[in-house]
Amino acid sequence: MFQDLKSKPFGNIYKFNYFFAATLLAFICYFFVDKQLSIYCNWLDKNSNFSFVILAFGPLVQVVCDGKFLLPALVASLFFLNRDSRAFKILVLMILLLLSLNFFLFFLKIIFARARPELLLNHGKYGFKFFSLQHAYHSFPSGHTFNITTLAVIAMVFFPRYKQLWFIIGVVAVLSRVIYLKHYLSDVIFSVYLVLILLPISYAIMEKISDYMPNLKPYLLILTTEWRTV
16 A cells, blocks of 8 residues: 555655654754753743734644644535535545544654643653643644644645745744744654655555545545645
């Protein structure tokens, strides 16, 4: 099922060779950057005129890119679109990819169980607990980063004319998770990399499922026919 992924949509971002670089960067951030950056962002929020940006943009990303809001909102949007329209098919594809990625995300959060910045700032707790259902220990991977990165990549595919804009919006939204003290920098860095690995795998799984569910094929076909190098 996972053979020839490079020839499929998202295949050109399927790069396991980047694993070492992403791991090394996350490792450096974990030991030398994360704590200091979170403490600085906390100080910035309380002592700088820049705090209004955090207060305005941070909660917006928090709500809009939360899977519990985003997925129902996208599903509700389908009722306002023609079933045969391009927009409808893109939206269905987006929902399917987000669902599959959030499935992986759910288990990864429980397994790694990393303490969120709030636990560092309020209780001095830092690191991984491993296997926890507590929300305060679900810092890694970042669910919002998963959703933001997925939306940005899909926007680049279907609206490549504005891909620089989607890239900038994606980077700003992802970094807001750090500034808003919801995640550490290493969380979002490695979460972006995980999405780039899981997107082609999710597509391959859906392609396999479509052999048994033919109604799924038109939604995969629109990605195949419109795929461009991101």
